[in-house]
Amino acid sequence: MPQIPENPRVLVTGASGYIGGRLVPELLEAGARVRVTGRHADSLRAWDWSDRVEIAEADLSDRMAVRRAVEGMDVVVFLVHAMGGGKGYADREARMARIVADETARAGVRRIVYLSGIHPETEELSEHMASREQVARILREGRTPVVVVQAATVIGAGSASFEIIRHLAERLPVMPAPRWVDNRIEPVAIADVLHYLTAAATAPDDIAGTYDVGCGEVLRFRDLLTRYAEVAGLRRRRVIPLPVPAPLLSGLWIGVVTPVPARTAIPLAQSMQHEAVPHDRPLSDVVPAPEGGATSYEDAVRAAIASQKAGDLASTWDDDDTMDTDPAAPLPPDPDWAGHTVYTDERERTDPAATPEAVWTVIEGIGGRNGWYSTPTLWWLRGVMDRALGGYGLARGRRDPRRLRVGDALDWWRVEAIEPGERLTLRAEMRMSGRAWLQLGVTPAEGGGSTYHQRAVYFPDGLIGRLYWWAIFPFHALVFPAMARNILKAARTAKG
Template identity: 50%
Template sequence: MRILVTGATGYIGGRLAPRLLDAGHSVRCLARSAGRLRDVPWADRVEITEADLTDSATLPAAFEGIDVAYFLVHSLGRADFEAADRLAAENFAAAAHAAGVRRIVYLGGPEPADGESPSPHLRSRAEVARILLESGVPAAVLRAPVIIGSGSASFEMLRYLTERLPVMVTPRWVHNRIQPIAVRDVLRYLIGAADLPPSVNRGFDIGGADVLTYLEMMRRYALVAGLPRRIVLPVRVLSPWLSSHWVGLVTPVPNAIARPLVASLIHEAVAHENDLAGLLPGPEPLGFDEAVRLALGRIRDADVETRWTSASGRDAAAEPLPSDPAWSGGSVYIDDRSRPVQAPADQLWRVIEGIGGENGWYSFPLAWSVRGWLDRLAGGVGLRRGRRDRHRLRIGEALDWWRVEEIVPGELLRLRAEMKVPGRAWLEMRAEPDGSGGSVYRQRAVFLPHGLGGHLYWASVLPFHGVVFNGMARNITRTAQKPMC
């Protein structure tokens, strides 16, 4: 089938497009700016057309020849998001009908219980669903609660709140029931909905295997992530408005997105039917714990070390994309430095590959020694392991308190820390030719904090980075510029 995906630069659309390709479909992605899809790994496999759903004149060419069209856009983050999404849905529906599209698929939000006044976010989702169901084109509306996957705004709120706050004062809505669903299950349902018979024109509730309160979700997230049990103190005085500002203060999720999402949490989000599963046979949806493990790269019964440089060990649906917002994916602290070297790259590389052990770390030896002693007192390996060969390194071997994780001879050395720290740390060094006979030394330290202790640790060592890491870069380049014997 020929499929149109709107919202391909967003969280769900960016993960759906390559899976539709893998299922054998031809995919066209609609974007206001084609440049935003330039760097996604599947860009050369799709057709990209520039159009704007709020401008109906730009749409006919995008819908021409399309069998199934996915509406996966929303305007959260704009003050007028309800009006913007209404206009986009009306234009989408009219263009799909005029082009003879056979099926519309929309991912919306849960419906509040009878008698409840919906939040603006859920009210907008329901309005878009109504517009699409009344378009004259058979539509499948999938109503999803909290989606569990790295990059999902709802999941990122849960992640940051739980990791950064061992003690939380929370509003009453933490006791509301939610049926969270793994992003891989959402994608499976979305793909399957393209093949529903023409007679199907309705909404479907979708959810995961577990029904939990938000409080239980935070505590179970902490358990999966290896964090101490979180202490939660619900209070009545925190309104949704106050809660959204509190979330904005604690997490990097923008207030304009956090506010409508938090306002929606006053409603329970539990599936009232499971009809779609009967129409689309497949595996049972994942439970909450397994969905979190996949999102964090912690695969059960597998010895997988998730790297900051790749998504190794993650569910493929949780892999980061260039179009994901900067605040998604959890906290990452980076110290990045580079210096020009008046020596060829191979000469610089010999210094890089010879680092550690008897050769030292080229910066503030006393500081490295003290850190090694402290690590040994904490039960770590310290600096006592040294290195096997004075001049050569191999992947997997120990190097003082580091492990060689990656090495590209002449270009790259990446070390993974095995010292006792509240998180995971890497040190990366590169030698790059500058095109004029010299080279550039690039050095990057990366730290993924674990819980509040990880954030406090980074803050405590940050004042020393200028001395240690800057001195390291300076002395490595100086050594590389000396005549080699």
């Protein structure tokens, strides 16, 4: 097998996800020529690096799409994983792995780099971790050499693991916890994960095998909480282990206390039943270690806290890197609504004192800490209901306090489309019997000022969906007019 060239052609799958979105610029900096794939090309085009890469929209369960994506590549970085992907996700991941293994061999790809998790070799694994190991096994059985990079808890601003640690430590001075908090674990900084993935993808030598990465210190999970508190300047935290494993209950508990919903927290909690201590060769045996050596846990936490405070989140745990089915397909054009039951709530207000630029600034800054410019109590109650049903509620917030891009999570919405200065389309990801969107827009008003446009669209599923709409209709009569009124008010204030 020929060596990897000096400027390799690298395909990054799941490039709009937490790891992928951060890895792409690292690969570009290392001289790689990068092609990226994701299920939605628009989400990929929204990244700052999009004009420096080749974009290929592809679902990894589509063999022909994968065949086109891997053609001409030297290296494929496999980052797609369905955290909380619903029933049958392990089978879907296995199918994707087989397709990637087959098509990379067919195309003559020289190396696959796969990010997996550290786990014990002798215990029965959780479904989440077993699926990751199954993918690694399938890839290794193929003809393309594979570098499996195994990491435990990744510490970085916006990662699911870090958000769990941060919120538990900040909100609970005393934490009754399941007994797995005494399990041993070696965390790793996101910066080191990116370094090693880049090194594994661009290394000229023929390398293959399973390797571990970490911070160089084995801790207990409870130490991650107490040491976070020390670094963050909080009072000493007490963690009290209880004599029960309770993976389901602890996942639900995490889902209540942190922004990570139960459907994601439960598989994470189940995986925490296992110790995550490196036992394979360190990857630094075959590629260079980060300059200055491994990042300590405390330094990784400091970097993550600094990024959070600065609002410098290139990506978050809920970016679109999974293969979960979208809660709603893209909003169809109005003519396509014919023959369907569709409910809408449309508002339009003109304000001669608010400039279009000021109104757009308010629209693009909506959600998260900025709120929804409506009746806060009703909005909060709807968020509580959604969390109780296993949804996101208002806990996700937003990645950037001022700017949005396609694919961004925004509380219980996701940015489906954005026309800067004109219109924002949000797709609902709340728990309900139907599909919903919210559009906010602005146009210059004749004679000066602005006309604000607001439209909520709901496609109900069956009788329950129709009952849902009429049950919340009285609340819409309060929420939506207030939103339109207050957005214009905020725009006038900003203008002044």
